[in-house]
Amino acid sequence: MSNLHVVFGSGALGSAVTRELLGRGLPVRVVSRSGRAPAGAESHRADATDAAAVKAACAGAAAVYNCAAPPYTSWAEQYPAIQNGLVAGAAAADAVLVSAENVYVYGRVQGPMTEDTPIAPTSRKGEIRARMHEALMAAHRAGTLRVAVGRGPDYYGPEAVVTTVYGERVFYPALAGKPAEIFGDPDALHTWAYVDDFARGLVTLGTRAEAVGKVWHLPCPPALSQRALLDLIFRAAGHPTKIRAMPGWLATGLGWFVPILRELAEMQYQWQHDYDFRCDRYLAAFGGEVTPHAEAVRRTVEWFKAHPKAKG
Known part of the structure; x- marks a missing residue:
């Protein structure tokens, strides 16, 4: 029986998943349009929207991880096609497809977000x-394939440079x-995961049969305010906290001229209201440690120090 794990996407999340798999001693094939892969993993170049190419890339897989994401401005055109591939x-x-998802499906939620929160998108x-x-x-449900949603x-x-707000x-x-x-x-509650915890989840x-067929909220620390997380980041960076918060009306206005801000503007509710994501069900089923923000921030600051921003 195959033990090969195939990871689609070589960005921050895909790279973290690859590191986790390699750390567990599992064979890994990384598939991306660039064809790059971390040391120790097999690299494979393919376009995830090309079903024939994806089938070839998945040959022999026990599990396939969807960590591929199109540019934020191209979701409507590319995201469904990637998933279809x-x-x-x-x-x-005949592999398990592990799908990395976010909370956009819930829309604005008052109170904690759990796996039982209704799907009610507002964007x-x-x-x-x-x-x-x-x-x-x-x-x-149709038996076409086995799915586990994280x-x-x-x-x-580390590596989450332009792919995330933080x-x-x-x-x-x-x-x-x-x-x-x-x-x-800055004082509204928000929930963040450390990318390595997300990947471990x-x-x-x-790798767990009982995960199949279900949605799981992946491990993360409890919600805290943006200001509190920024205090940790600036402290680790060795400077006093300084914040420049963009109001929603400005993001909307600038969106007429800056495409990425136009896309971000409709998600402003996530940063203006409390965003309390809970992962109790996952922790009860699978256990494991959650990296505290102070430690996750320290590691992330060290990575950014070692990878200074290109000038120009």
Whole structure:
């Protein structure tokens, strides 16, 4: 029986999943358009929207991890096609498809978010993710393939430079003693996961039979305010906390001229209101440690120090 794990995506999350798999002594094939992969993993170049290429990339897989994500401005055109390609590839290999998802499907939630929170998106991107999720679970119910869904909050960590809100616009300014650029209310609660915890959760889903057919909220520390997390980041960077918060109306206005801000504007509710993501069900089923923010921040600051921002 095959023990090969195939990871689609070589960004921050895909790289973290690959590190976790290699750390467990498992054979890993990383599939991306660039064809790059961490040392110790097999690299494979393919376009995830090409079903035939994906089937070839998934050959012999026991589990397939969907960590591939299109540019934020191209979700409608590319995201469903990526998932369709991976469904075809995982089904052909008779592999478990582990899908990394976010909380956009829930819309604005008052109170804690759990696996039982209704799917009720309030954004275009949330509607895209909701349709993708329903299609994935329908394929599982039909017996087309086996699926395990790992849903996580916003994450940060090594390599998460431009792919997350808490990336280069926060850590590089903190290291330079300049204001971190954030969205929304600095004192509203928010939940973040450390990227290595997110990855460890996905690998657990891909290696435990009882995870299949269900949605799991992946491990993360309790919610805290943006200001509290920024205090930890600036302290680790050796500077006093400085914050520049962009109000929602400004993001909306600038969105007419800056495409990425236009896409982010509809998600402002996540930063203006409490965002309390809970992972109790996962921890009860699988256990494991959650990296405290202080330690996760320290590791992330060290990575950003070692990878200074290119000038120009």
